[in-house]
Amino acid sequence: MWRGDGAGADGWDVGEQANSRVAPGAKAGAVRRWLRTVERWRWGKDTESRSPWARGRVLAALAVLTAGLMAFHSVVPNAVGRLGSLLETFLPWLGLAVPLLLVLALLRRSAVALVALLLPVAVWGNLFGGMVLADEDRGAHDIMAVQHNVSDENSDPEGTASALIEAAPDVVALEELTPSALSVYESVLGADYPHHAVEGTVGLWSKYPLSDVRPVDIKPKDIPEGWNRGLRTTARTPQGDIAVYVAHLPSVRIRWNGLSSGWRDESAGLLGDAIAAEELDKVILLGDLNSTVDDRGLDPVTERMDSTGRNFAFSWPATLPVSRIDHVMTRSMAVTDIRTLPATGSDHLPIAAGIRFEP
Template sequence: MSQATREQVRARRATPRRGAVIAILLITAALTVIVLLGGIPGLIGTGIAVVLPWLGFALVPLVVAALLIRPRTAWITAVPLVAWTMALWGFLPVPWQGDPSAGDHGLLIATQNVEAGSGTGAASARTLADGGAGILAFTELDADSGSAIADELADSYPHAYRVGTVGVWSRYPILDEEALDLGLGWKRALRVEVDAPGGAVSVYVVHAASLRPGAQSARDGMLSALGERIRDDKSARVIALGDFNAVSTDPALSPIAGALGEVRFGGIGPSFTWPASFPVVRIDHVFQRGYPSASGRTASAGGSDHLAVVAALGG
C-alpha cells in the first residue's frame, strides 16, 4: 500500500472520530449554557429549574463517550458537570443523613398539600400525627378537609390557626397569629409564633399561587413578598414550609433561600414531592434558620397528589 493510500485510509478513519468530538464539544457547550441560564428570573429560569435535576442523566453518557473517543480531552465534559453540581448543591441529597428524628430538645414538623376535593385530609392528618410531629401544616384546604383535619386533631393538637387554604396545628401553644396575603389579594399564607421546645419559633405556612406558562407573576410576587417578611423577622428561629409551587433551584425562591436554608434530605434519591403517583419535581419545602441541625424526608399520607415532607430540626 502506498503512502498516499495509507494517508487516505487514516483520514477516512479519523473523520467519524472528529465528527464525534465536535458533537461532544457542542453538547458540552449547550449543557453548560442551559445550566447557567437557569439563574435568570422569569420563565426561562423556572423552566430550566424544573428540568435541571434530570440533566444529570445526559451528563453521564456524555462523559463516558468522551472518555472512549478522546480520553485526553474528556476533561472538557467536567465543565457542565461542575456547573450542574454547583447549581443543585443545596438540593442534592445527603446519603449519610439518617431518617429524621426529633431527638432531645428537637422539633419534628410535617407539611402536605392535601389536594382540595380529595376527601382524605383526615387520613393525611392521622398518618402524620402518628409519626410524632409536633407541628403540622396543611395547604390547599377546602371547607370539608379543613373541618375533617380539625376534628381529627382536636385532642392531640389543641392549638390551631387556619386562614383560607392554609392551616397549622400544634401540640405547643401558639403565642401569636397573623394572616398574610403576600400581595395576592386574598389570604393564602399565615404566620404564627409557637412556644416550641428550645424556645419560640416563627412559623410561616404558604400555598403559593399556581404556576402556569406565561402567568407566573402572582407566584413570583408572593414568594418575593414572603422573602421580604422573613428578612424583616427578628425571631431567633424561623421556619417556612408548605407548597411553594417552585422547585429548589427556581430563581423565584431566591428571596426565601437567601434568608433561610432549605432542609436537606437523606438517601440517594432526589425526594420529589409531585405528583405523588410518580414524583418528578419537588415543590413542597421546609426552610429554616436558627436550628444547627436539620434533616428531611418525604412521606405518603392520605390520597393527595402531593407527598408530605417531614423534617427534624435539632439543637
C-alpha cells in the same frame, strides 16, 4: 503404511482429514468477521481520516453547554417566557443529558466528547452529589415538622390526617383546606395536636401552645379579595418562642411560550418582606411555594431563610415526583434532614423535616 482400522496413511482418521479441510476456511471466515467488527469499532482514524480527538466535536460542545447551564443557570434570562426559572425548577434533571451523551460519544468513538463529559459530571456532582450520597441517619433534632398540600380534591381527609400522625411530628402545616375537610382534620388531629390555627385555606396544628395568630398578606394585587393563603403564629416551645409561617404561593403554568409565574413571584416578594420584618429571631417557614429552592423567583424568601436539606425529597406530583415544591425552611435554626412520607389522597407527597435549635 495402510492401516486396516480405516485410518489414512498418515495415521489420521479419514473423518478427521475431512474436518481438517473444512475447519480452516470456517475459522478464517470467523476471523475475518471479527476483524471487520473490530475495524468498525476501532478508535483510530475513521473513513474521513479523522482521529478520535477530531470527531465528535458537536457532542463535546453539547457536554460543555450542559455543564455551563448547570453551573451558570442564574445567567439564563427570565425576560422571555421566564426560561431561567423554568430551567431552575427542574435543574437536577439536566444531569440526564450525561448518560445520553455518553452513549452517543461511544457510538461516535469520540475521545474528545468523552473527556468533555467530565465537566457536566463534575458540576452535577458538586451541586447535587451530596444529596445522592446522603446516609439514612437523620441526625439529632429538637422539632419534627410535617408540611403537606392536602389537595382540595382529596377524597380521604381522615386517612390523610392519620397518615401524617404516624410520622410523629411536633407541628403539621396543611394547605388547600376546604370548609368540608377542615372539620375532619380538626377532629382527627385534635387529640395529638391540641393547638391549631387556620387562616383561609392554610392551617397549623401544634403540640406547642400558639399565640399571636394573624394572616400574612401574600395576595398579588390582581387576585380578587378573599384569597388568603398565609398565616403567622408564635409557637411556645420549651426552648423558647418561634415564629411559624405557613404559606401557599400561587400556582405556575408551563405554556408553549415558557413559564407563567408572575403571581407566584409577586407573592414570594410579599412573603419575603413579611419574614424580613419578623421580630423573633427564630423562624420556621412551612409551605407549598410552587417551585424549588433553585428558582430565582423564590429569591426574596430563600435569601432570608435556610433551605438546606440533605435529600432531594421530590414531592410533586405524587404519582411520579420530579420536583420538591413543598418546603421546610428556617432562620437561626438548622434543618437536619428532609424526606418524603408515603402518598396520601393528595397530588403532593407530604414532607417531614427535622429541625435543630442550634444552627
